Amino acid sequence: MWNAFFHRADYLAIKPEVLLTMFGLAVLLFDFLLEKRDKYLNAVLALIGLGFAAVQLGMFWPLLVGQLPYSGFGGTFTLDTFAVLAKLIIVLATAIVVLLSMKYLEIEGAHLGEYYALLLLSAVGMMFLVSGSDLIVLFIALELMALCEYVLTGFLRVNRKSNEAAVKFFLLGAFSSGLLLYGMSLLYGIGGSTKLSIIAQRLAERPSPDPLSWVAMITLLAGIFFKIAAVPFHQWTPDVYEGAPTSITAFISVAPKVASFAFFIRILIAALWPMRAEWQVLTIGVSIATMTLGNLAAITQTNIKRFFGYSTISHVGYLLLGLVAAADGNREGLTAIVIYLLVYAFMNLGAFSVVIVMRRKDLIGDEIDDLAGLMARAPGLAILMLIFLLSLAGIPPTAGFIGKYFIFLSLIETGHYYLAVLAVVYAVVALYYYFRIVVAMFMKKAPDTVPLATGPGVTVALGVAVAMTLLIGIYPQPFIMMAREAVRPFFS
């Protein structure tokens, strides 16, 4: 109509993002109309927006199955099954976080509309991140996601820990963005374009020992390793997890991980594929370090949020193993990552939901001992937590086992036996520290009798999380098919 750059279909392709942005802004306006006791309507509005986005994404799925990816906005925005599935996970995770937040914010006395608006806008950033196929789009999306996260981390303005966490997160995040941007600029210099596909072509044409492209790759990857909290760029994780409002800790531990991994996969496969031998070595080293540090450091934690920080780091180590296998052209490696991310989102959000219920008046509830005797006072909750912990530790028949199974399988198929053995040994270590919580819940006496902070929102969140954790564990067939379809675009 106007020129080649604008197509009607392009706007359809970003409809979920547009919807979420509009609902995010609507929450900001709507917030002024509400009395203090009606603030929960903000959450309802946010949920409606997320619901619309999810439905729209669900409608994309059948259009893209078995088809070529849709490339819009002059090739800067790619919509394929991979992006749609990642966006669905992000939207669902955000919705669960909204459900978790209602009661929690009330207790914290910070029930404000901005909170939900920022959540939605952060989700928009993530959704562009998983679809971007151009360095500029990717960077802007990444910053949108990150800036919203910084603000949300410091959302409890009167809480010193929350402020400290936000500042740390912001400073280190800005530093890592700098690194990332430096790598991107070098890639632009090499490729003469910001499009990933063109960069890949140029990289393939370069002579083989090529220090310039190594520097570009390493700085770019360093920036991404920061976002996914891989060693040695993980230091912010425990502090931020501890200081942030618990609902935001849950959010940061799941949604940005999904988005960053999707971004990571797209960069590695679409742009840096010619350098796969190099980034494979790098990923092996980083994944070993990440698993080691995450698993060993988690053993001694007493604060449950820091504990989950280190547990997240160890899961990132496992996810990176999938990339090691993918570097050998193994499809199951990427399938493993997609399934693992899906599974991880639900089991981790489930575990955080239980932690959030522990937050009641006068008790922060974020020490492992605060969970003591949970079986005696709330058996249902204790059993749910047990299921989430078993899943996190990878014990069948829970979803976590399916995720680990595919990671191990891809390593065996590509002949990385030593990594596989290391991974399973750390799975045993992981069981040990997850069961410290089980010991507290089932074998210790309850310290107090303050009633728990349950509410309809948390109940729904727990229900969804446990249903998915068990469903994917017992009948994973449809989810495996979905994950296989999602990684197909990378191999055709």
Place this chain on the structure above:
Amino acid sequence: MQFAHDHILSIILFIPVVGMIPLFFISGENKQATRWWGNVVMFVDFLASLPLVFWFSREAPDQQFKFIERHNWIPSIGAQYFLGIDGISFLLIMLTTVLGFLAVLSSWTSIQERVKEYYAMFLLLQAGMLGVFMSLDFFLFYVFWEVMLVPMYFIIGVWGGPRKLYAAIKFFLFTLAGSVLMLLGILTLYFRYHADTGLYTFNVLELMKHTWPLNLQYWVFWAFMVGFAIKVPMFPFHTWLPDAHVEAPTAGSVILAGVLLKMGTYGFIRFSLPLLPQASTNPRIVKVMVVLSIIAIIYGALVSLMQRDMKKLIAYSSVSHLGFCTLGIFALNPHGLQGSVIQQVNHGISTGALFLIVGLIYERRHTREIKELGGLSNVMPVYATLFMIVMLSSIGLPLLNGFIGEFTILQGAYEVSWRWAAWAVAGIVLGAAYMLWLYQRTMFGPCENPKNQVLKDLSFREIMTLVPLVIWAFWIGLYPKPFFNVLDKPVNAIVERLNPDFFKAAQSARAPAMSPPAAPASLEMPSHAAGASH
């Protein structure tokens, strides 16, 4: 009836799981109702497994695996819901349903706290154990193998003794470490099968038909070996066992010794040998396994001699007895294998009963120290009598079950090397020593301790927990033929897979066919046991 016949395995498997559901609706205060329900479910499960006894020999006589149930489960990775049993798993399933019921029955008065959770855990455990023995799909097998760890962890960790937390997590971590390595072995086979045939399958029967490269067999053998050896437990991996046994509540010990340990030996027989025949028959590997078995036999017995705690003594005796089972397996001939399975059942009966007996005295005296007891036969005659029978069955006195198993294993070992048999016999002598000494110190002599003088003899319920095991012990001791008949076919199939020329060579060497125990009546063999083979 036809439906029940076709789905008998699923019915046995899921009765405990379904039985868990009403448990959630019984009020936690109503302990009596919870106990009744738990016992009824386990008894129904036992009743459901009884038809197998009648149907087994008539069912599909030309098939190796019977009562097969097969449905697609996760087609995208080739995992199936695939159940089926042969003689080996049949015996172990019967052992599980019987011991499971008796273990739950024995906890009627000893468990007073958190009763509902206790029974729920036992039901889950029962389903996991049955599933392990029934699965013919590696994925399914692994799921059950792991599922069973969780309830056992809780049984030890919640209702156990003073060091329960340590013992429970040690049990869990040891077993998990072994099983994840086993998982890598399984995945290696799975992937290799796909590389060779283009098919992804976990179907054990298909994998058994495949010829694996020798090098791969060695690696996978060691991966499986660690998984199974920890479970058995074989010598260097046994350290979790005494802790777990001593700290576990009585019923937990009974199940742990009676059934859980058999999973390791079952794994060797069902998976290691037929899947990896060249690795399993490699002389160096066999040598390692046999030496470890003999060390376990002698070492377990010697350590038992030194124990002051009754339960710890029996725990170490398990190490010794399981050493016989692995020795029999790696004799790699029909006698050794049959003896090994029979001995597994025997150990379930005898050691299960011994733990029940220790539990009975612990419930009365709250101690298991041998020196605290003594002269109990004066105050508890029924108890002393039952203890005597069980003790004699454990040391392998002829007429009782232990003799049949140990004798057949020795026969199998002797056919390979007289040295193996000689070492194993030393273990039997030591076994008699520690058990008889234990009996003497606790039951005979004057009853001097005033606390012991007032002890009550067994109640009817307590007697009933032991009587079925005693009857079973006599049955195997007096007329073991049905047991050997059931084992004939699967064992011969395994030996044939390991050494295709075995039966040809055996036939040309001696005219009579291998109908075990076919040994000529030796001097110490009583006429009953010899008669069984005619």
